[in-house]
Amino acid sequence: MSILTAAADVFRCFSRTRHDVTVTDLVSLLGMPKSNASRLLRAMRDEGLLETVGDSKRYRPSLLLAQVGQLYRFAASLIDRADAVVGRVSDQIGHTGYISVRRGTEIIGVTAHPGRHALRVVTSIGDRIPAFASSTGRALLARLSDAEVRALYPEGFTAPSQTAPRDMDELLVRLAETRRAGFAESHDEAVRGVRAISVGVGDPTTGDEVALCISFPAATVEPGERLAIIRSLAEGAAEIAALTQDKRFFPLNLSNAETAP
Amino acid sequence: MSILTAAADVFRCFSRTRHDVTVTDLVSLLGMPKSNASRLLRAMRDEGLLETVGDSKRYRPSLLLAQVGQLYRFAASLIDRADAVVGRVSDQIGHTGYISVRRGTEIIGVTAHPGRHALRVVTSIGDRIPAFASSTGRALLARLSDAEVRALYPEGFTAPSQTAPRDMDELLVRLAETRRAGFAESHDEAVRGVRAISVGVGDPTTGDEVALCISFPAATVEPGERLAIIRSLAEGAAEIAALTQDKRFFPLNLSNAETAP
DNA sequence: AACTTAAGTTCCATTTATTAGAACTTCTTT
DNA sequence: AAAGAAGTTCTAATAAATGGAACTTAAGTT
Incomplete structure (x- = not known):
């Protein structure tokens, strides 16, 4: 160890x-002997991994960490590209946009663009939500095969809300629909009254996959505006997919069902 | 070790x-045996400190680091407050603003707000510049005593440009002026044609100190606009100083000299 | 101001990880 | 197919980490 x-x-x-x-x-928190805790914190500070807060006994992340962490965004250039697209769409329509990655069965927000509207969805980056019960999550799960999705949930799951998939079969149906349509959608899942549109895209050379998402209050968004969001997001993601030569990308495919939900 | x-x-x-x-x-880069390098990178990846890029042999910072690094801003809440002030002033006047911290004799950019103007100063965060030869640096050095400043430079320094202080005596004169006026100013120091206004502020409870800076092209900024920048920056910093009860804060003190440079 | 308790640090022998070099494997280039 | 570069695994010697207890410091309490 x-x-x-x-x-x-x-x-x-x-x-x-x-x-x-x-x-x-x-x-x-970690159940370690306090002798170890004391020496560990001091050692990490001495190496520049932590800083002491003033001259107190409190330790916080260091500037070095802030700088290295910042580079993550550039290192993972897919994130950077996706962030640019979501930022543009968010600016254009005024609703909150964010991009997320999947870690196992969880979705983690990486960057966020707060909307301009008085009533807007607030998502802070670093938040974790279950993958199966969100549009971002399903946009990313749709990139896996059904078998891989089943393998992710060996013991199934329990739906946190009425509109989330209740079991694996229901999830797989929603994923199939996501693949066909080229985008995922949620309504009242994580937050009541909130609708979200997500598109997944990947970079085969790095193996990264991200979800681009626009989130907005269901009540105030007209069907036409929703369609515009879907089109903008899908268009931006398609550009990225072309750039990275993402073969698992699912292009937009609007049928009557989506145009009048 | x-x-x-x-x-x-x-x-x-x-x-x-x-x-x-x-x-x-x-x-x-580090001159270590490659056996160590190999095991170290793998160990850091296994612990979640690094990620492999795709399935290549390349390692980059991990999402964990990005998240912890992000917290630095909130942990050092002074940075967050100062960033809000600089962001507001930058939005208002359209010039580039940024906040920096001092580490020894170096100044490191922490957050940046790019200006709106076609001709604007581009500063990327993480950049390091010498403290004595920048307005941000002098705004922070001014918070030290002359003795502490001398101790920082046991072997003196060499000026990188015509307008930077040439020796310790000249630096101390500029620092005294900074304390009297409540702001620091640079002209043609780090970048030719660029002027910068900086104000320092600290939080005694955490020991943090930051510089708020607005940087702009010297040629296109009228004296009145420059004064407005000084006033906005000093006002915002004074609010922070009041909040943190910063006793080493130097309030704005405009004399004839500053109003007509 | 003396007492009490909590928080943090240092010490120690024991256990465990880390090191550097060389041998080995894998991937790339020609 | 051979050569070179890049990366990995192996080894015993060396150095660091561990956890328990004693110790010091800080923060209340009477």
Whole structure:
């Protein structure tokens, strides 16, 4: 067991609600002896991985981490490209846009573009939501085969809301529809009154896959505006897919069903 | 010598021009045996500190790092507050704004707001510039005593441009002027034709100190506009200083000299 | 101001990980 | 198919990490 494990665990202790940690935090969160916690935090600070807050006993992520983390966006150029598309669409229509990645059965927001409208969806980056119960998640799951999706959920799942898929069969039907139409849609799933449109795209050379999503209040968006969102998002994603030569990309395929939901 | 040292060194290998590293990169950059480089990269990936790019032998920062690094801004909430002020001023006047921190004798950009004008200053975050030869640097150095500034430069320095301080005595004079006026100014220092206005502010409870800066082309900015920038920046910084009870804050003090430069 | 408790640090012998070099494998180039 | 480059695995020697207890410091409490 390398000390890198412990260091990575320390990083995982930080969250939106925990911006700094102390020796006792580590003892209770990670269950390590406080002698180790004390030395670990000091060692990580000495190496520049953490900073002490003032001259207190509190430790927070360092500037180095902020800089290296920032590079992630550029390193993963797919994210950068997808972010540009979502930013453009979000600016154009005024609704909140964000891009997400999948880690196992979870979807994690990577970048966000807050909308301009007074009533808008607020998503903060770093949030984790279940993949099967969101449009972003299904846009990404649709890129897997049915067998791979089944393998992700060996013990099934329980739907968190009325409109989410209730079981694996229902999920696979929704994924098939996502593949056919070229986009995924959710309504009242994670947040009541919120509708979201998502498109998945990947980069075969890096193996990265991201979901582009626009999220908006269901009540105030006209059918025509919804169609415009779908078209813009799909068009932008298609450009990226062409660039990366993404073979698993599902192009937009609007039928009567989608034009009048 | 802990493996944390090596891990931190790996992080420091990443830069704007190097988004991923290989075993041989580490060998040449850090001078370590390639057996160590190989195992280190794999260990860091296994712990979630790095990711492999696709299925290649290239390693890049991980999503975890991006998330933890993102928290730096909130952990150091002074940065967030200062960023809000600079963003507001930048939006208002259309010129590039950024906030920076000092690490020893270097200034590092943390967040940036690109201006709207066709001719604008482009500063990318993560850039390092010498503290004594920039307005941001002097805004932060002014918060130290003369003795502390001397201690920072035991062997003096050499001026990189005509308008930068040539020696310690000249620097201390400029710092005294910065303290009196409540802001620092540079002209043709880091970049020819560029003028910058900076104000420093700190948070005594965390020990953080940041510089708020607006940077603009010297030729196209009228004296009145320059004064407006100074006033907006100083006002925003003063609000932060009041909030954090920053006792080392130097309030704006405009004399004839500043109003007609 | 003395007491009490909580939080953090240092010490120690023991256990465990890390190191550097060489041999080995795999991938690329010609 | 051969040669070279890049990466991985192996080894014993070396160095670091561990956890328990003793110790120090800080923060309340009476």
